[in-house]
Amino acid sequence: MMQELSMNILDVAENSVRAGAGLIEITVDEQPSEDILSITVSDNGCGMTAEQLANVTDPFFTTRSTRKVGLGVPFFKMAAELSGGCFDIQSTVGKGTVVAAHFVLSSIDRMPLGNINETICTLIHCNPSIDFVYRRRLENSEIVLDTREFRRILGNIELNTPDVSRFIRDFLTENTEELLSGKKSE
Amino acid sequence: MKTIAELQALRDEMKEKVGVRKDGEYRMRILVGMATCGIAAGARPVLSAFMKEIETRKLSDVVVSQTGCIGICQFEPVVEIYDSDGTKTTYVHVTPEKVPKIVAQHVVNGNPVVEYTIGANAK
Numbered sequence: 001m002m003q004e005l006s007m008n009i010l011d012v013a014e015n016s017v018r019a020g021a022g023l024i025e026i027t028v029d030e031q032p033s034e035d036i037l038s039i040t041v042s043d044n045g046c047g048m049t050a051e052q053l054a055n056v057t058d059p060f061f062t063t064r065s066t067r068k069v070g071l072g073v074p075f076f077k078m079a080a081e082l083s084g085g086c087f088d089i090q091s092t093v094g095k096g097t098v099v100a101a102h103f104v105l106s107s108i109d110r111m112p113l114g115n116i117n118e119t120i121c122t123l124i125h126c127n128p129s130i131d132f133v134y135r136r137r138l139e140n141s142e143i144v145l146d147t148r149e150f151r152r153i154l155g156n157i158e159l160n161t162p163d164v165s166r167f168i169r170d171f172l173t174e175n176t177e178e179l180l181s182g183k184k185s186e
Numbered sequence: 187m188k189t190i191a192e193l194q195a196l197r198d199e200m201k202e203k204v205g206v207r208k209d210g211e212y213r214m215r216i217l218v219g220m221a222t223c224g225i226a227a228g229a230r231p232v233l234s235a236f237m238k239e240i241e242t243r244k245l246s247d248v249v250v251s252q253t254g255c256i257g258i259c260q261f262e263p264v265v266e267i268y269d270s271d272g273t274k275t276t277y278v279h280v281t282p283e284k285v286p287k288i289v290a291q292h293v294v295n296g297n298p299v300v301e302y303t304i305g306a307n308a309k
Contacts, residue, residue, distance in 0.1 A: 001226065002225065002226055003226075007225050007226070007230060010220070010225055010230060011221075011222050011225050011226075014220060014221070014225075014252075018254070071222045072222045075222070115230075118230055118231070118234050119230065121234070121237075122220075122230055122233055122234065122252075125233075125237060125250065125251075126220065126233070126250075126251050126252040127252075149190065150190075150193060153190065153193050153194055153197055154193070154197050155197065155201075157197060157200055157201070160249070160250075160251075161200070161246075162237075162240055162241040162244070162245075162246065163196060163200055163241075164196070164200075165237055165241065166241050167188065167192070167193060167196055170188050171188040171193075174187040174188050175187065175188070178187060
């Protein structure tokens with residue numbers, strides 16, 4: 001069991017990395033007026049067969065050989081359902097996978113979101129050849145980090161260069177603070 | 187607040203001092219186990235602590251990255267450090283508090299912190 005939802009997001013996004021994705025999109029959408037927190041992780045990786053998809057929420061199913069359990073997706077599904085929410089996963093071989101979890105925001109059994117910015121920084125730093133689009137929405141406001149835009153500006157400077165990693169961390173911290181304080185314009 | 191325009195300024199500043207580095211050119215590689223077992227045991231703050239320590243010390247010849255599950259889930263968070271000659275040191279039950287010592291003693295001065303290694307902890 002993970003301590004926070006952002007660790008589930010990291011774990012599920014790692015599946016996209018292993019699926020050979022070139023682009024991974026992560027959206028955290030908080031709608032207090034509807035009492036919903038929605039988290040989506042989508043990728044353009046290799047996708048899954050119908051058989052894999054049917055078994056993916058079974059903790060005793062894994063495509064890996066180092067161990068006999070695959071807990072990432074079942075943990076995420078369980079976290080959503082514990083809050084009274086729901087979970088969905090769609091996948092097409094050769095096209096990619098979309099994982100969506102919806103949480104009841106006010107549920108006492110909903111895990112905290114936790115340090116989502118550290119999750120995003122970790123993913124970008126450890127996978128400098130993959131592009132990430134991260135969206136964080138609160139009501140009608142949102143912040144977006146698109147590494148394709150960063151890459152265009154940086155040219156041949158890698159995204160995991162220490163100075164760039166620090167910039168990305170500060171960028172996320174400062175923009176998130178502004179979003180959560182309600183100062184971000186709609 | 188950080189904006190994209192500031193990234194352009196950073197790029198111009200960096201172009202003066204950095205060349206393009208390829209994977210094989212790093213003096214040392216620090217790999218943090220980032221499978222479900224590692225993440226659940228606290229690998230993410232460990233990786234973050236390594237990143238910050240490398241940034242602070244400006245160790246541009248050291249790369250911090252991730253690896254999958256290597257099958258010793260009971261020892262997570264696990265960190266493998268590869269020296270330039272290919273020697274591997276495996277650290278187990280790593281916490282963010284242990285990271286500054288590993289960086290100072292091993293990464294900077296080349297002396298592994300034996301007490302944190304799998305050899306000293308495997309029962």
